[in-house]
Amino acid sequence: MKIAVVAMGKIGLPLAVQFAEKGHDVIGVDVQQRVVDEVNKGNEPFPGEAFLDEKLKKLVPAGKLHATTDYAEAIPGADAIVLVVPLFVNDETWEPDFGWMDAATKSLAEHLTPDTIISYETTLPVGTTRTRWKPMIEEISGLKEGKDFTLVFSPERVLTGRVFADLRRYPKLVGGLSPEGTAKGIAFYQQLLDFDERPDLPRPNGVWTMGTAEAAEMAKLAETTYRDVNIGLANQFGKFAAKHGIDVYKVIDACNSQPYSHIHRPGIAVGGHCIPVYPRLYLWTDPDATIVRTARQANMTMPQYCVDEAAAVLGDLKGKKIVVLGASYRGKVKETAFSGVFPTVKDLADAGAEVTVHDPMFTDAELAKFGFTAYHIGEPVDGALLQADHPEYKDLTPADLPGIKVLVDGRHVVDPAKWDGVKVIVIGDGEA
Ligand SMILES: NC(=O)c1ccc[n+]([C@@H]2O[C@H](COP(=O)([O-])OP(=O)(O)OC[C@H]3O[C@@H](n4cnc5c(N)ncnc54)[C@H](O)[C@@H]3O)[C@@H](O)[C@H]2O)c1
Numbered sequence: 537m538k539i540a541v542v543a544m545g546k547i548g549l550p551l552a553v554q555f556a557e558k559g560h561d562v563i564g565v566d567v568q569q570r571v572v573d574e575v576n577k578g579n580e581p582f583p584g585e586a587f588l589d590e591k592l593k594k595l596v597p598a599g600k601l602h603a604t605t606d607y608a609e610a611i612p613g614a615d616a617i618v619l620v621v622p623l624f625v626n627d628e629t630w631e632p633d634f635g636w637m638d639a640a641t642k643s644l645a646e647h648l649t650p651d652t653i654i655s656y657e658t659t660l661p662v663g664t665t666r667t668r669w670k671p672m673i674e675e676i677s678g679l680k681e682g683k684d685f686t687l688v689f690s691p692e693r694v695l696t697g698r699v700f701a702d703l704r705r706y707p708k709l710v711g712g713l714s715p716e717g718t719a720k721g722i723a724f725y726q727q728l729l730d731f732d733e734r735p736d737l738p739r740p741n742g743v744w745t746m747g748t749a750e751a752a753e754m755a756k757l758a759e760t761t762y763r764d765v766n767i768g769l770a771n772q773f774g775k776f777a778a779k780h781g782i783d784v785y786k787v788i789d790a791c792n793s794q795p796y797s798h799i800h801r802p803g804i805a806v807g808g809h810c811i812p813v814y815p816r817l818y819l820w821t822d823p824d825a826t827i828v829r830t831a832r833q834a835n836m837t838m839p840q841y842c843v844d845e846a847a848a849v850l851g852d853l854k855g856k857k858i859v860v861l862g863a864s865y866r867g868k869v870k871e872t873a874f875s876g877v878f879p880t881v882k883d884l885a886d887a888g889a890e891v892t893v894h895d896p897m898f899t900d901a902e903l904a905k906f907g908f909t910a911y912h913i914g915e916p917v918d919g920a921l922l923q924a925d926h927p928e929y930k931d932l933t934p935a936d937l938p939g940i941k942v943l944v945d946g947r948h949v950v951d952p953a954k955w956d957g958v959k960v961i962v963i964g965d966g967e968a
Pocket residue numbers: 542543544545546547548565566567568571620621622623636639640657658659692693694695696809
């Protein structure tokens with residue numbers, strides 16, 4: 537097959553590589569010239585994806601994969617088009633921002649030729665494939681879905697960094713706009729993917745039909761929203777435990793020792809591209825989902841909760857030197873999308889604290905770009921809030937943060953035994 541992949545990002549590029557490795561002729565489209573140039577040189581345009589660079593170095597010179605900024609080169613005559621351009625959510629209104637997706641869909645539709653299967657893999661609000669993309673593609677291309685082309689939705693469920701392993705590990709979920717469309721989508725992905733044996737699954741691992749695009753859209757939103765809600769519950773249990781002298785981690789480990797309990801862990805923030813975003817995409821079409829809304833709102837209050845915990849020890853935070861440890865949204869990734877660092881710094885600054893930020897993965901200049909003042913280990917502070925579970929933080933001791941009186945460990949990372957003379961507050965550990 538000739539396959540066009542729209543967006544050469546952290547997901548689209550590994551997908552393009554996977555399809556090329558299966559023997560198809562793949563062309564990637566991206567609006568960024570730099571990304572296209574790097575791919576065409578056989579270089580990975582971003583670090584951190586296992587096996588990506590070595591695979592590009594084989595497939596690009598072999599002529600199996602190349603990239604372009606020109607939709608007119610990529611789309612006409614393609615047997616299949618896979619689109620994975622990001623969709624954003626407005627942090628204030630919680631409304632989806634379709635800007636990039638609309639632009640990509642228009643460009644695709646302008647160059648579409650008959651007999652193509654189009655698969656959208658971007659996480660979408662339920663119903664978007666049928667009610668937004670189908671009419672948009674039909675109107676611009678003049679072609680008819682179900683007759684001239686097939687449109688399906690198949691969510692991408694992999695984690696960046698281990699895309700090739702996850703593509704084998706997780707079932708590929710597919711739903712079309714008709715039974716025929718779904719069947720074509722299943723047959724399409726069966727030619728692209730190989731799967732690990734998964735005896736733990738209720739069906740053999742492979743391409744799973746979801747029946748409709750809506751069911752496939754909902755599956756991705758549901759599996760991610762579940763995690764946000766679960767963390768919301770863990771946070772609630774954690775706050776209660778802290779007040780009652782209970783270590784919630786002991787409680788959670790005990791609960792999860794039988795197979796019906798899967799309680800996540802409390803924490804200062806839920807960050808990243810996915811988990812704080814998808815509940816809001818879900819709420820867009822199910823605004824009455826009170827459990828989802830409450831959990832999302834509750835998780836957003838956690839940075840303030842941690843600031844209040846510090847203030848309970850230090851008193852008025854005005855003029856107090858507080859360092860936020862970790863700019864990343866989680867340990868070991870250099871990524872700040874929806875990171876808890878932003879609300880934590882804001883809440884501390886609103887309380888009048890002199891706030892600095894430390895992160896072993898970011899330079900001072902990179903932190904300055906976010907408006908943060910960089911902290912260097914060894915500088916005096918009154919308090920610290922641990923925001924990201926970078927492994928380096930496990931071994932911190934009070935000597936690294938001279939003058940520290942309180943450490944709010946928002947990720948349950950440090951060993952309180954090493955923190956003699958300092959009040960260590962672990963979210964959810966009333967024993968700490
Ligand atoms: N990143 C993840 O961990 C992850 C995991 C599962 C699913 N997803 C899904 O994949 C989507 C994409 O994520 P990503 O991490 O690959 O994003 P990314 O930010 O790494 O890459 C997006 C790419 O899209 C390109 N782009 C923007 N507008 C375009 C247009 N009009 N035409 C062509 N290309 C365009 C950008 O230049 C960029 O290279 C997410 O929105 C999500 O739905 C992501």
